[in-house]
Amino acid sequence: MATEQVEAGAAGHGAEPRGKRSEDGQATYLIAVAEALWEEMERDERVFLLGEDIGVYGGAFKVTEGFIERFGAERVMDTPIAEETIVGMSVGAAMEGLRPVAEFQYADFMSSGFDEITTVLSRYHYRAGVPLPVVLRGPSGGGVRASSFHSINPEPWYAYAGGIKIMCPAFPSDAKGLLKSAIRDDNPSMFLEHKWIYRRIKEQVPTDPDFLVPIGSADVKREGADVSIVTYGAMVHRALEAADGLAQRGVSAEVVDLRTVYPLDEETVLRSIEKTSRALVLYESYRFLGIGAEVAAVIAEKAFEHLDAPVIRLAPPNVPVPFSPPLEDAFLPQVADIEAAVDRLAGW
Amino acid sequence: MATKIERDAAPSGEPLPDDRLREILYFLKLARYFDERMEALYRQGRLPGAIYSGRGQEGTHVGVAFALEPEDSLFPTHRDLTAQLAKGLDLRRVMAQFWGRIDGYLRGRDGNSHIGDWQGHRTYAVMSHLPIAYPVACGAALAYQRDGSRRVALAICGDGATSNGRWHEAINTSAVFRLPVVWVVNNNQFAYSTPNAKEFAVPTIAERAAAYGIPGVRVDGADVLEVYAAAHEAVERARDGGGPTLIESVSLRWRGHAGHDPAKYVPRELLEHYMLSKDPVKNFEEYLRAQGVVTDDDVAAIQARVEREFDEGYEYALASPFPEPGDVTKGWWVEDGYWTSVPGRAGGTVAG
Numbered sequence: 001m002a003t004e005q006v007e008a009g010a011a012g013h014g015a016e017p018r019g020k021r022s023e024d025g026q027a028t029y030l031i032a033v034a035e036a037l038w039e040e041m042e043r044d045e046r047v048f049l050l051g052e053d054i055g056v057y058g059g060a061f062k063v064t065e066g067f068i069e070r071f072g073a074e075r076v077m078d079t080p081i082a083e084e085t086i087v088g089m090s091v092g093a094a095m096e097g098l099r100p101v102a103e104f105q106y107a108d109f110m111s112s113g114f115d116e117i118t119t120v121l122s123r124y125h126y127r128a129g130v131p132l133p134v135v136l137r138g139p140s141g142g143g144v145r146a147s148s149f150h151s152i153n154p155e156p157w158y159a160y161a162g163g164i165k166i167m168c169p170a171f172p173s174d175a176k177g178l179l180k181s182a183i184r185d186d187n188p189s190m191f192l193e194h195k196w197i198y199r200r201i202k203e204q205v206p207t208d209p210d211f212l213v214p215i216g217s218a219d220v221k222r223e224g225a226d227v228s229i230v231t232y233g234a235m236v237h238r239a240l241e242a243a244d245g246l247a248q249r250g251v252s253a254e255v256v257d258l259r260t261v262y263p264l265d266e267e268t269v270l271r272s273i274e275k276t277s278r279a280l281v282l283y284e285s286y287r288f289l290g291i292g293a294e295v296a297a298v299i300a301e302k303a304f305e306h307l308d309a310p311v312i313r314l315a316p317p318n319v320p321v322p323f324s325p326p327l328e329d330a331f332l333p334q335v336a337d338i339e340a341a342v343d344r345l346a347g348w
Numbered sequence: 349m350a351t352k353i354e355r356d357a358a359p360s361g362e363p364l365p366d367d368r369l370r371e372i373l374y375f376l377k378l379a380r381y382f383d384e385r386m387e388a389l390y391r392q393g394r395l396p397g398a399i400y401s402g403r404g405q406e407g408t409h410v411g412v413a414f415a416l417e418p419e420d421s422l423f424p425t426h427r428d429l430t431a432q433l434a435k436g437l438d439l440r441r442v443m444a445q446f447w448g449r450i451d452g453y454l455r456g457r458d459g460n461s462h463i464g465d466w467q468g469h470r471t472y473a474v475m476s477h478l479p480i481a482y483p484v485a486c487g488a489a490l491a492y493q494r495d496g497s498r499r500v501a502l503a504i505c506g507d508g509a510t511s512n513g514r515w516h517e518a519i520n521t522s523a524v525f526r527l528p529v530v531w532v533v534n535n536n537q538f539a540y541s542t543p544n545a546k547e548f549a550v551p552t553i554a555e556r557a558a559a560y561g562i563p564g565v566r567v568d569g570a571d572v573l574e575v576y577a578a579a580h581e582a583v584e585r586a587r588d589g590g591g592p593t594l595i596e597s598v599s600l601r602w603r604g605h606a607g608h609d610p611a612k613y614v615p616r617e618l619l620e621h622y623m624l625s626k627d628p629v630k631n632f633e634e635y636l637r638a639q640g641v642v643t644d645d646d647v648a649a650i651q652a653r654v655e656r657e658f659d660e661g662y663e664y665a666l667a668s669p670f671p672e673p674g675d676v677t678k679g680w681w682v683e684d685g686y687w688t689s690v691p692g693r694a695g696g697t698v699a700g
Contacts, residue, residue, distance in 0.1 A: 074494065080524060082517040085483040089521065092487020092501070095466060098494075100487075115514075119477050120484060126679045127457045128473040129687030130466050163680055186682040 027205040030198040032172035033137075034063050036179035037101065039209045041071055044099065047183055048075040050086060051103030060105040061139060061198060083113035090134045091120050101183060104138030107192055108152045121188045122163035131186040137179070139195035140168070141234050141284055142316075143332055146195070147323035153233070153285040158190050159262040159294075165189040165215050166262040170197065170236035173205045174259055177213030185215060196234045218265035220272065224254030227342050228272040230295055231282040232258040235333065239282055242338035251346050261291045269295065270303050277308040278345040282333060287315035309348035314341050364414075364576070366641050370650070372410055372572055373636055376629040378439075378654045379406040379430035383603075385658055386446070390607045396448060397459040400426045404602035407568075407628030408504075408534045410434045411575025411597070415530075415583045416502055421470040421488050423481035423503035427534065427601075428474075429461040431504065436469045439657055440664035449668035450693050456671040457679070478509035482518035482531070489527035489586075500586045502530040502579070508539025510556070511547055519594065523560040528586035530579065531594045534569065536601035541613040554596040562592050569599030570626035573635075600626070669693040 021027045027035065041047050048071075049064060055078040058065030068076040079086055083104070090100040104110050110117065117136065124132055142151035155166050165187055169175040175193065182189040221236060222243050229239040236257045243253040256272050258265065273279050279299050283292035296311045314333045322328050364372075383403045389395040402409060405427065413434035416422060424431050433439065437453070445452025445463050453465045454473060464473030472481050485503035492499040509515055510533055522529050533553050537544050550556060557564025563585075567578045575597050582593035600622040604611035636642045642650075672692025679686035 080517075080521055082483075082521055084514045085486060085517040085521045088480075088483020088514070088518070089487035089490060092484040092489070093491050094487070095472075095484070096488050096491030096495075098491050115477050115480065116483055119475060120480060124473065125682060125687070127454055128464055128466060129455075129679065130473075131682045 026202040032176040040183040050077040087113035087116035101135040107138040107140035118161035122161040137191035140192040141194040143196040148320040151321035168233040218268035222255040224252040227278040273303040399607040401603035407572040408597040412579040415579035443661035443665035451668040479505035489529040507535040522592040526591035557594040564594040569597040
């Protein structure tokens with residue numbers, strides 16, 4: 001899949017309306033997210049949305065455009081710019097039986113609510129046994145020239161907190177099915193959309209209102225025999241593109257999409273390694289202590305006897321996401337980097 | 349909206365009946381006795397973990413708790429254990445928590461006054477990062493506003509927590525949505541060792557309410573009935589859709605921040621003044637005697653009850669088993685069923 005030219009106003013400013021599926025029934029990732037929210041709000045009146053500019057304005061990326069007309073201002077609640085309170089208020093509402101879904105304009109701004117997420121939301125059930133069916137969602141990830149404060153992959157921070165299920169889907173169907181599962185789940189969850197994927201990837205997305213994708217389940221997006229590329233989020237699309245190129249040179253790469261980064265589906269990952277004996281762990285969070293660091297450790301610890309080569313990690317360096325296109329391209333793993341890493345593995 | 353700083357009118361509403369007044373005295377005396385005995389056990393090395401004394405501030409704690417109905421929720425801090433007791437928590441299970449036992453409200457997952465009983469008495473399990481519960485109280489109040497139950501959330505924090513951004517976020521948000529919540533600041537004049545003058549530059553905390561467009565009131569924490577009256581008025585206003593109120597209740601922390609802290613930073617004369625003239629327990633006892641609500645025998649009976657209950661709680665705590673170590677990872681996810689099943693109880697006990 002060729003990387004398309006970055007859209008104007010890529011960071012969401014001046015984004016076009018949410019729109020609908022195309023005539024042949026295909027939905028973008030963004031539409032799939034909106035459909036999941038809409039269907040779950042129709043299904044369960046305890047579900048409500050809160051966040052900044054999600055009501056009248058329809059959200060920074062227009063995910064919730066049209067929602068306030070259907071569900072009203074109480075269930076599509078515009079809040080002050082107060083992320084600690086957005087999270088804490090979600091917790092309190094969940095403690096009293098509601099099922100809040102909080103939108104963050106960018107996943108970067110979840111860190112403005114960090115303490116309520118990592119101290120309250122993540123630990124309360126373990127300490128006191130009160131279920132907290134809260135979903136925090138927002139667009140993460142880079143590749144859209146949005147620089148340091150609108151491009152982050154925050155999943156390792158919150159995975160480390162524990163107690164919060166964290167999803168980073170790569171495809172519209174997975175996004176829809178996982179978000180619906182998250183809203184129905186009695187545990188806290190964090191749903192990290194990827195803004196690079198929002199309008200770039202389209203596919204046929206199920207319309208069954210009870211279509212769900214199980215949380216904590218990885219998916220092999222491309223079968224292969226020589227090397228496993230274990231990845232998630234936008235990097236899945238880069239991996240698939242690399243796999244196409246590798247196939248032309250006779251190297252067969254398997255692409256494992258984690259879909260959920262916490263808890264990890266170790267079984268699917270290990271099954272793939274048993275088959276290929278070589279593992280490239282590709283991820284968009286930082287190389288040092290990013291999600292892939294844990295994945296690599298799991299493979300090294302539990303699949304040692306199956307490995308024919310060291311586990312290789314490919315991930316951005318631990319620096320802020322830079323703006324200038326050549327810098328951001330150097331920061332993010334590119335298709336050529338993936339192919340080179342697979343070649344190294346295949347050479348063992 | 350006008351902001352009332354000083355409370356000069358007589359307490360509003362109906363006067364409390366005598367049996368409720370005697371109950372208040374019971375909780376005040378329970379709080380004082382519990383605090384003193386637990387500190388002694390702590391100093392003797394017979395109590396694991398930490399203690400956070402609420403001595404000198406009992407008037408605030410009992411006063412606000414008595415303004416709540418059982419269905420109303422309370423979001424306290426570590427220093428407000430007395431408010432949780434007055435909301436109805438079982439002293440025996442509270443003490444089991446202090447000794448890390450399975451019969452504590454949190455099954456040993458947390459200790460000391462970091463306690464709560466949400467499912468039973470609608471008290472939030474205390475967390476340290478104050479005022480971490482203020483935003484959470486907004487959420488509970490939001491649910492009450494929507495479900496028409498006329499319930500109210502009441503959150504307490506200290507003066508120290510008013511310097512934190514969340515305090516402002518939560519109060520502002522509650523005012524914007526006119527949430528049924530009452531914000532109580534137990535101003536005991538020191539944030540650990542930092543005095544009020546180094547915490548904020550306004551004369552009182554209560555007047556900050558003007559910045560959010562809500563009423564603010566300042567009361568004497570040594571007078572439990574004054575606290576109760578202000579809290580009752582605020583709770584009923586919230587119940588009737590009138591939105592949030594900020595209450596500053598002024599007292600002095602008689603002991604250190606925690607058991608280890610001798611609090612030498614508190615001026616001796618100030619402490620003596622509060623201990624001699626502003627003792628909420630002694631003052632209320634004298635008030636009830638003067639009003640003819642209690643006799644010497646009544647007071648002696650209350651004291652005997654308090655001491656007996658403490659001893660029973662202590663025995664209960666030490667007889668309760670520890671949690672099963674193999675359960676350490678359980679309760680992380682709802683679906684593992686730990687919190688909806690009977691927990692493992694480790695065999696044997698260790699003396700306190």
